[in-house]
Amino acid sequence: VICGGADEVHHSVTMVFDIIRAASQDNDHPQQTPRPFDRNRDGVVCGGGAGILVIESLDSALARGARIYAEITGFGHASDPGHIANPSMTAMAGVMKDALKEAGLRPDEVDYVNAHATGTEQGDLAEAKAIGTIVAPSVPVSSLKGHMGHTLGASGALESILVLEMMQRGEILPTLHLNQIDPGCGAINIIKDLTPGPASTVIKNNFALGGVNVALVYQKWSET
Known part of the structure; x- marks a missing residue:
């Protein structure tokens, strides 16, 4: 199966984020925003791009001699449309818990959490608290939205x-533009610098407007 997503920055989309007061207003300092988990974060910066992956059964990949990067071993999803922009911490924690359960993993076996965090005040806070209920405080956490913005359907x-x-590299990318971690998010290990680490078992979060919540567990492929 070839799957993925693509999205382009369009003024009508950015207007929607403005209308719901979720867009960053720091137009004078574009090099400093978005700032996921930062105490001075002020919202989303939309980005554009495309990403495509090939997902297939293990038997199929082995039969054709494909290079296998990882396995998707767990999946959790939930819909909680209580508020279009302010997500539910309980729902976020629930999908991570479900993904780990399907993968047959304990929370202490997680090496890294790739957060959805977009730079909104309530969204980042809720996700940080949700992550804190699932994994140990020492587990590295980062968001990639500071690197490329929120690419929406491609993210x-x-x-x-x-x-x-x-x-593959054994390195974990940091959260860009993170100067001062919001004390409300400080119970988890949000990394600010490139961090050596195995990252062999990863929780990947994606949480959309309207309470659409998804978490995946990726595990690095090994023949042994």
């Missing part, structure tokens, strides 16, 4: 590709 695929690259 899940693009960020997954970067997660797979982190697995």
Whole structure:
């Protein structure tokens, strides 16, 4: 199966984020925003791009001699449309818990959490608290939105590709533009610098407007 997503920046989309007061207003300092998990974050910066992955059964991949980067071993999803822009911490925690359960993993077996965090005040806070109920405080957490903005329909695929690259390199990308961690998000290990680490077992979060919540568990492929 070839799957992924693509999206382009269009003024009508950015207007929607403005209308719901979710867009960053720091237009004078574009090099400093978005700032996921930062105490001075002020919203989303939309980006554009495309990401495509090939997903197939293990038997199929082995039969054709494909290079296998990782396995998707767990999946959790939930819909909680209580508020279009302010997500539910309980729903976020629930999908991560479900993904780990399907993968047959304990929380202490997670090496890294790739957060959805877009730079909104309530969204980042809720996700940080949700992550804190699932994994140990020492587990590295980062968001990639500071690197490329929120690419909307492409974000899940693009960020997954970067997660797979982190697995191969044994390095975890930091949260860009993170100067001062919001004290409300400080119970988890949000990394600010490139961090050596195995990243062999990863929770990947994606949470959309309107309470659409998804978490995947990626595990680095090994023949042994």
